Amino acid sequence: MIRLFLRGLVATSALWPIAAQAAEATPPLSVAFNAAVVSDYHFRGISLSNRHPAVQGGVDLSLRSGFFVGAWASSIADYGGSDVELDLYGGYGGSLAGVDYTVSVLGYIYPGGRDVDYVELQSTVAKTVGPVTATLTLAYTPDQWNTTRDNLYLGVGADVAIGETPLTASFGIGRENGAYDEKWDWSAGLSWKLDVLEISGSYVDSNYGGPLEEGRNGGSAVVLSVKASF
Numbered sequence: 261m262i263r264l265f266l267r268g269l270v271a272t273s274a275l276w277p278i279a280a281q282a283a284e285a286t287p288p289l290s291v292a293f294n295a296a297v298v299s300d301y302h303f304r305g306i307s308l309s310n311r312h313p314a315v316q317g318g319v320d321l322s323l324r325s326g327f328f329v330g331a332w333a334s335s336i337a338d339y340g341g342s343d344v345e346l347d348l349y350g351g352y353g354g355s356l357a358g359v360d361y362t363v364s365v366l367g368y369i370y371p372g373g374r375d376v377d378y379v380e381l382q383s384t385v386a387k388t389v390g391p392v393t394a395t396l397t398l399a400y401t402p403d404q405w406n407t408t409r410d411n412l413y414l415g416v417g418a419d420v421a422i423g424e425t426p427l428t429a430s431f432g433i434g435r436e437n438g439a440y441d442e443k444w445d446w447s448a449g450l451s452w453k454l455d456v457l458e459i460s461g462s463y464v465d466s467n468y469g470g471p472l473e474e475g476r477n478g479g480s481a482v483v484l485s486v487k488a489s490f
Contacts, residue, residue, distance in 0.1 A: 292320045294332075296487035301334050304413060304434055305445025305466030307477040308345065310337035318347075326354045328364075342373030351382075360386045375406040391421040401438065411438030426453040430462070443468050449483075458487045 294317060300307050301314035308314075318332030329350040336345045351364025366380045378401060386395040394417070401411040415434030422429060433446040449462030461484050468478030 294489045299484040308336045340373035340376035342370035393419045460485045
């Protein structure tokens with residue numbers, strides 16, 4: 261018994277350097293970039309590019325500890341005097357009992373705009389079962405300097421890997437109340453992953469009806485996208 265114990269101890273200790281090397285192989289900081297061209301920039305069911313194409317791009321920095329920061333920008337239709345949306349965000353992500361989660365703070369900045377910037381608190385929870393990854397998103401915008409009421413958005417989505425192909429089907433539905441009264445949005449799409457490229461097409465729609473131009477931007481649309489991640 262003693263010999264067996266010693267042999268097991270020696271075998272286990274031999275694995276320690278391997279585990280240590282694996283930990284050291286994971287960089288303390290990773291950087292990822294993305295760039296995209298979309299036929300229409302839709303955000304929660306509303307076209308923010310007035311149904312015109314948009315150019316987008318971002319950078320993400322992730323720490324091994326789980327903390328992350330990033331920036332993302334898109335061209336938009338005129339909004340308070342700005343034609344660019346810049347999102348700055350930071351937060352923490354991890355996994356617990358097989359469930360992935362993130363908690364973050366986002367700042368929506370519109371350079372050159374007047375009284376249109378705002379801050380949002382957001383959290384996501386995701387679970388993968390077989391080929392399906394389901395995600396729940398909760399976003400809350402408190403009453404702040406340029407808003408007159410709180411805003412709450414709750415969204416549920418699912419990505420379904422299609423067999424051994426590079427295709428993924430996506431579905432989503434969300435409800436927003438505050439900035440919009442009882443607004444619902446929904447979408448369905450298909451994406452094709454090819455190395456660093458992702459080509460996708462989605463049908464998006466909402467029940468939003470407002471003034472002529474705003475109502476048109478909340479109507480149904482087919483959105484095509486080509487995105488590169490590296």
